[in-house]
Every structure is written in structure tokens, then in C-alpha cells.
Amino acid sequence: MKIENWSLRLRVFLFFAFLAAAAIAAVIAGLALGFSRLDVPEAADGFIFAGAISGFVILGVVAWIWLMFDENVAKPIQRLAGGLLASTHANVEDTIDDKTARYLGDLAPAARAITENLAATRNKLAETVAQETTRLIEEKEKLTALSAEMPYGMVLVSGLHKIAFYNGAAAELLSSDQAPGLDHSIFDFLRPRPIQSAYARLCAGEGGDGHVLPLTVATRHGGHVLSARMRLMHAPDEGDVAPPYVLTLDDVTSDLTIHAEREKLLSRLFATLRPSIASLQTTLAARDTDDDLRADPRLDAALVSEMAKLTKVIAALDTEYETGKAEWWPMAQVRSSELCDALTAQLQQDDIKLVAEAADAMVLTLDAVQIISLLSHLARHISRTGGRALSFLVSRDDAGGAMLALGWSGEPLSVDELENWLSETLDVGLVDMKGRDILEAHGTEVWPEFGPASRTVLKLPIRQARRLRRTPGDGRRAVTYDFDLLSRTPAKELMDTPLSDLSYVVFDTETTGLLPSQGDEVCQIAALRVVNGKVIENEAIDQLVNPERNIPASSTEVHHITNAMVKDAPTIDLAGQQLHSFARGAVLVAHNAPFDLEFFRKHEVRIGVKFTNPVLDTVLLSAIVFGQSEEHTLDAIADRLGVKIPPEARHTAMGDTMATAEVFIKLLRMAEKKGIITFGDALTEMRKHKRLLQDANASHAVDLA
Template identity: 30%
Template sequence: MFSHLSLRLRMFLLFALMALGGLVVMGLALMTGYRSALTDGTANGFVLAGIVAAFGFLGLAAGVWLLFDENVAKPIMALSTTLRARAHAGVAATVDTHAARYLGDLAPAAEAISIQLDSTSKDVADQIAEATAALATDRAQLTALLTEIPVAILLIGSGHRIALYDGQAAGTLAQIAPPRLDASIFDYLDRKTLLAAHTQLVKTGKETHFEAHSADGLLSFEARLKPLEDAKSYLILIDEAHADIAPEDTRPLTFDFELLSNSVPSDLTSRALDQIPFVVFDCETTGLLPHKDELVQIGAVRVYRNQILRGEEIDSLIDPGRPIPAASTRVHHITDTMVRGAPSPKTAVTSFHHFARDAVIVAHNAPFDMAFMRRHGNEMNISWPQPILDTVLLSAVLFGITEQHTLDALCERLGVTIPPEVRHTAKGDAIATAEVLCKMLPMLAARGYQTLAQVLEQTRKHSRLLDDLN
């Protein structure tokens, strides 16, 4: 009814309403007190007038607050969230001008800015897409060329961390554990023998041959170390004649050259958000009781620099060692036949533990999924020392506790599409959660939460949400 009025006039009317309401309350209180004074004495009249005035003002304040909260505060929060999502996460969300109809010209102005921003962003995105396509073509050609060379190539950067691996190196590392960018090479190769070869490399400055052993001691093969210009970085070359290095056809050349020189704090909580490796995972189970139900599937992907690392993933069915209830199968469509011969829960959890090493673990409603990990970890003396991040709590930090925080609601809010055929599959939900995370990280940084420690501090304020959810 008042949406055609200016914002300043509406604010004036709001305060006028408060003043009028205060006068009415005071008048009613005085009238009630006066009547009481005539019958019960002056003192009782004043007391009753004070009580009526106090409750009247409290009621008036509550009513005005509800009006302000519903028609001003909430629309402003929604508007700011939409603008942040557009500005920092690239979400083409529509400004809800109806919900913000009492904010005057603010919502239409924000919508106009957003439309202009979208137009400008589209032009920039088109230019970036052209450049990216050209880079992708060059990368594909380089990958194909390297695949033809019968040598697995690993580029090791600062702190002996993996900065590049080709498809053939991925196939070699996968025989030991899932390949991971920014992982320590000592997670795969025996530290003592590799450091001895590296010492020789630094001393002579020349290519060094050595016998490499896997960290678990089950594999051995001849390899070479080749120095780069700075002594901190080097290549590990494994010839086809000395190891089974069949490439993984689905895995591209994976690299991040900043890992060659950049040194980052070992403490994950003190790192900037774009310097943190994340492992996003999801589980499918036989039921909803972590202390007695069992895993039937684990899906996980790695995120680094706000991007999902293609090829660095886990998608494993698990034999729970018991029948899968029909009610659970109706949700995730996993049957007893599908899991027959699959790894045991302990084997799958061990593999995931290695995959998540030195990374922040992320899940949607993490306490549920981590309960299974911790239960099996305790049985195998496996610990989970790294920080755990929950996208439910990140949603509460960014969008407020009154919003919906389901995975579907988050995906809709942030423009992430989950294909129906992969919804309620471990890998499908893990990828969707990872895409949501990649949208939220820039938004968190824009809010001033630059490090993981700052983000964790904010999520703790909303931890009650998980208690209620579980």
C-alpha cells in the first residue's frame, strides 16, 4: 500500500507511528492509573499506570521491531547477499524487488547495477573464454605430446611438494596412493633414498640416477633426478623400461607453477583461503546411525585455488558386509549386487585418509560423514588432525541462520546444477558441494575472512545448527 512512497517519507512515517503509539500508550496508562487512583488510592494508581506504560512501550517496541525486521532489515540482508553472490561468486541471481519494495529506489538501483555488471562480466567472460579455449588446446597438445614420450614426469617444488605431474606419472603414483597436487613427494616415495639422491643432485648439479622405493616399501624402480635452475626445484623422471607407467587416459597434465617458489605456512589455519587444499567428500550409507550403520560409497574431490582439480578424485563403492536396506537403496540406488567384491569399509577409509592428508576436509553436514570416518579410524589407529569445514555453517555465515541450508537450497542460491541422475550419489554430491565451496570462498574473503582461522571462528558461532540438524 505504501510502496509508492519515497524511502525518506516511509522512515518519517515509521517514526511518526512510534511517536503516536507512545502517546497512545502513555494516554491509556494515565487514564488507567487515574481510574485506579480514584478507587484504590494515589499510590496504586501510579503503580498501575507505570505497569501499563511499561508493557505498552514493550509491545510497541516489539511491533515496530517486527515491522522493521520484516520490511527493512531482512530485505537489506537479502539484497546484500545477492549483490555479494553476483560480485564475488559470479552468480546470476535476481534481485527480489518485491521483498525489498519498502526500501524505495534501493532495490531497482541495485538491480540496474547488477544488470550492468552482468553485461560487463559477460563481455569479459567471453574474452576469457576465448583465451581459455586457446590455452586448453595448447594444454591438450602438450599432454598428448608428453604421453607419447615413454617417461613419467614429476616436477617437485618448494618443500619437496608436487607442482606438476603428467598422465603417466599419475598412473605410476596411483599404484601407491591417489595422486595429489601440492602433496609431499614423501607421501609416495621413500624419504631416505630420495633425500640421498637429492643431496647428490645439489652437490654435483648434474642428473642423478637412483633406485626409488615407494613409501610403503612395496614398489621399487629406477628413476632420475634432473636439476632445474634453482636448487629447490627438480624433476623426477621414470623411464618406461623401469616401471609400469601406463598413463591414466582421463587425467590431464596437472600443475601449479606457483608451488615452485611460494612457501606457505605449514599450519592450514593461518593460510589464506586461496592457498589451502580442500578435500570435499560425501558418503552413502546403509542408514542414518553412524554408530551402527555402514558405508556403501565414498566420493571425494580436491579443490585448490577455488578450482576443482580434475582427475584428483575418489569414487568408490564399498561392501558393507551386510545387506543394504531397501529404504536406503531407494535413496542412493546402491544394491547388494553392486557392492559385491568392492573394497571393505576399512580399506576405503584408509584410501580416503591418504587422499585427505595435509588438506582441509569439507562436507555438507560434516558431523554425520565424519562419524563414520572416525569410527573406522579409531579401529585402525588412524587420526584426523586436520580442520573440518562444514558448508552448512558457511551458508549460515554468509546468508544468515534464517535461510535454508540444505545442499539443494545452496545449489539453487549459488547457481550450481546437480544432474538428477547423480543426486544422492557420493561423487555427485561431493562435486556439488565442491562447486558450492568454490562459490562461497570468494564471498567469505570479500566479507573480510581471509584465513581459515577467521572462517572457523565465524562457523563456531552457528554450530547449534548442526546439533539441531542431527
């Protein structure tokens, strides 16, 4: 081991130990020389006693000087170095404590002046950069919003087949038993052979000037069939022989099913008609050639029977055709609130006031243009015939779908008049599309009813609808990306992989107690993904867990999780599988990782997986950066690094996870500046502090596959 890699305090200790040893050796040598010249054997005891006293005095003085030096020089220098690192690489201000370094002369004021000047320069630079990039941020947000709302899934994949971008539609298409994430392999979600084949063909020069090829690919889980287009970002060249590519995805599973049903219906139709038609042709031919048969009543009865059978079969097939016809028309999912807004805006163009309300937040499967055109058409007729105070309500239907109700005050509507309105041609972008055609395309009907307070209501049910799950945010499907992933080089052996090239999952748990070996269990899990030194906001877990035991009141006082809150939550086997899937291919990060991992490792048989991910611990990283003698609680580290933890978020799984993630990102940058570049370097340094905390990698085989 190189001396320059030793810590300052260790080198100071060794210096004073050498000084003490040298002084004692000098005293012993002097006494031995004096005793040899005196040549009085009886004086030996006196010399030995004098040497022992001298040795103890030297040891005491040197030890006292070392302690004073360690406390007032070595430790302050170490704190000063940590503060300078935090200020330089973690953007922390006011990290220099003059009292701590009061015996270091001008060093502390000089360090403070450097950090203040650095902070001022950084603030000016940040202000300038912010002003210059405002327009770019606005354009990026517009592009993000546009990509998020695209109905087709879009995935940008590196030449190593790792995901660098995906929009909300892609997340829905790829999600089955595991959610997509940045730096995950696209082959975790889609079957590899069609993608590899299309990619090889494009790299070989197929696809024309646009470098585009169509393909069909199936998901690995869930059994969905996707129609896809692969486009290379650029042609292969010497600088980039494995260029990134874009996949555009559309789920055609239902389309293929509908097509198969139509083909099956046609096959049944022809298979049923052929024998009957052949029989009729034979009978009619016989009548034409034989006068006796023409007069035979049995032949007429046979013809009538065959015609009746044929009519019955055609009627049954027609019923099946009419039932399934609504499934064949291309539909989209529309929110009930959006339907209300669109109908209101459409009628405002004709100065017709409408009060629209969505009683239930739902997603309806329909052709929005057709339904809005039909409802607007009916509302205009109602207004022309004296209807007033028009209203529109979307509510949950008893059959599980949705009910659209268009109401008004005025004369009731007859069925004949309604049919006349439905027979008129509407402008929906198709030729000769009537209101009745729209209803048939949706497999539904419309009828008038008497409503409350002498009002009349037109009822129009929509068969396919589901309740909308309310989620935080602005309701848009998010876009997730990190284009720096496109330039990643092929992965090395784990120990030789730079820390900056690894993906991390920072997690935390809340538990029923502190003793997993004595029956305490997890009652909440939170996790965040960190890629390229950034927290990926759209990739997270925040899950309550049923511990299958009582949560003590003393634990509830800490994390505020009650037995009622976890009653219907998933148990550890499901929650553990979710965390394991979320963390695949990543390094696990936690504060006091052995504690949290023990709750999962004791249930590995039940969960069905082993938690063999590599592990980094913020406790040990803090000891590497700031020294083992400092306090390494999450609050203390966060305070040193300027990470603010809101009081209401402390001791919640997600609150602590967010704080740990921020702390980890800053510690990682500081550790790299101390020469800790690879995962192997970090592991070696962490194991030097095993007296502080056991390394969580020690008892399990490390696996990054």
C-alpha cells in the same frame, strides 16, 4: 569484539532493544517525578499500575516495529548483500528478487542494475578472453597429450617438495597403497634422503649448466627402485633460494632383477666349470708325463666321466639360459587394438588387405617393432605364394597369455618353408635380426595349423599379457598440474593459514539410514580434491562400500544402491583407509559434516586410523555468508549460487560431492570478501552458528600433518 563485525540483524535488534529500554526508563522517570511532587502515598499503586501498562505497551509496540523492520528491511538487506556477493564473486546471475526488497525503495532496482551491468561486462570480457586464449588452449592440450603419453614419469616439485605436476606414467610409478596428488609431499611416495642430497648438491652449484644430476631412489611403499634425473628449473638466486625441480623417473626394478639373475647364472656357470676344468687339466697333464698312465683304461674312463658330467651341467645351464633369455630383451606394453592397427597399416603400404580384430581388450608385453615386422614379413610371403583373404586375430590364450593368429585361404604352409622364411634377415633397426631371433627374444614359437573353412592359420603365442581394465575417458593417461603451487610459501600454523593456501577434500556418503549410532552404515563414498580454488578432475574416489548389513528398500529408493551392487565391494575398514589416505594433509569439507564423519569415526579402531583432519561445513559457511535465517539445504544453497544439480545425480555420492565442491568454492570466495581470511577466522564464525549445526572440529583434535 568490534561492533562492525556484528551482523546487521543483531545491530538492528540491539538498537530497538535500547529504544524500548530508553522509553520505559523515561516513563518510569516521569512517573517517579510526578509521584514525588504529588506527595500522596496512597497513589503509589496507581502510578505503578500505570507504569506497568505503559511498559508493556512500549515493549509491544517496539517489538512489533522491530519484527516488521527485521522482516522487511534487515532480512532483505542481508539477502541483497548475499545476492550481490554471489553475483560478484560466484558468477551468479539474477540473484536480486524485487519482491523480497520491495520496501527498500530504489535500493533493489539499483542493485539489480549493478548486477546486470556486471554480468554483461563479465560476459564480454569472458568472450574476449576466450577468443584470445583459444590458441594457447590448443597448444596446452597438445603439450598435455604429449606429456601424458611419455613412457617416463615426470614430476614437477616445488622448493618445498610439494607436487605441482605429474603425468600418467608418474602416477603409475608412485601409486602403491596411495595415489599421488597435487600439493602432496614427494616424500609421501619416494624415500627422502637421495632426493634431499641431490637437491642440496644442485643448489650448491653441481650439475653443470643444465643443473642436472642422476640419482637412484626407492619408493616408500611397494619396494620399487627408480632411476631418476633431477633438474632445477633455474639456479638458486636471491629471489628464489629454493627453486622448483623436475624429476624424471623410470622403474628399473625388473632390469636390476634381470641383471642379478644373469650375474647369478654366470657365477654358477664359472663355479661349476672350474672344478671340472681343473680335474681335466690335471688328468691330461698326468697323461703327458707318464706313459703308464696314458695306457691305463681307468684314466680314460675318468676323462669320459668328467666330460659327461661337464656336458650335463652345460646343457642344464644352457636350458636355463634359453628359458630366461626372453626376459632380458627390453619390452613394452602394447594394446591389442594398437597391434592390429599397426599391422594393418604396415601391410597397406604393400597393397595387402588384412582384416584385423582384437577379440579381447588386452595389454601385451612385447617389442612391437619386431613382432609387427615379423608378422608383416610372414604375411608378404603368404600373399606372394597365393594366400588370400588374410586375417589377424588377437585372443586370450588358455595359458594366460595372448595368442596371435595370422590366417588365410589357400595352400597350407609346410614347416620347412616356414623355417626358410624365419631365416631371412628383417629390418628392425638391428643388424642381422632374423625371424628366428625375434621368436627367441620373446621366448616363443610359431607354427602352422589347419583352421576352419579350409583356412590355414599361423599361431604365435605371447607369454605376458593381461586384460585391459576399461576406464572412462579417451583412454589416455592424464596429466595433472597446477603451476601456482610452485609459488606457495612455507605453511603457517593452521589457524593462521589463509583459506586460499589450504588443500581440501570434499566428500559425501550414501548410507543405509540416518542413524549411525543405531547400526546404519556407509554404502558409497565419493571424494574430490580442491586445490587453489579448482577441482582436480583426475583425483577422485567413487567407491561402493559393503555395509555388512541389509540395505532397506526405503534407502535404495533414495540412492538406488542395492544389496547386489555392494556384495563384492570393500568393507568400511578398506574404504575408510582409502579416504583417509586420499585426504592426508587436507581439510575435509562436507555438507552436514558431523553426520558423514560419524560413520567413519565410530569405526576408527577397525580402520586403524583417526579422522582428525580439520573440517569445514558448507551448511555453516552458508550461514556465515547468507545469514542463519535462510534455508541451508544443499539444494537451496546450490539454487542461490547458480549451481545446477542434474536430477539423476542428486542423492548419489559423486553427484552430491560435485555439487558440494562447486558450492564450497563459491562460498569460500564470498566468505573471504566478508573478511574471513584464515582457517581460524572461518572456525570462529562457524561456531557462532552452533544452534544451527554443531562444528565437526569440536570433538576431535585438529591435525593438518
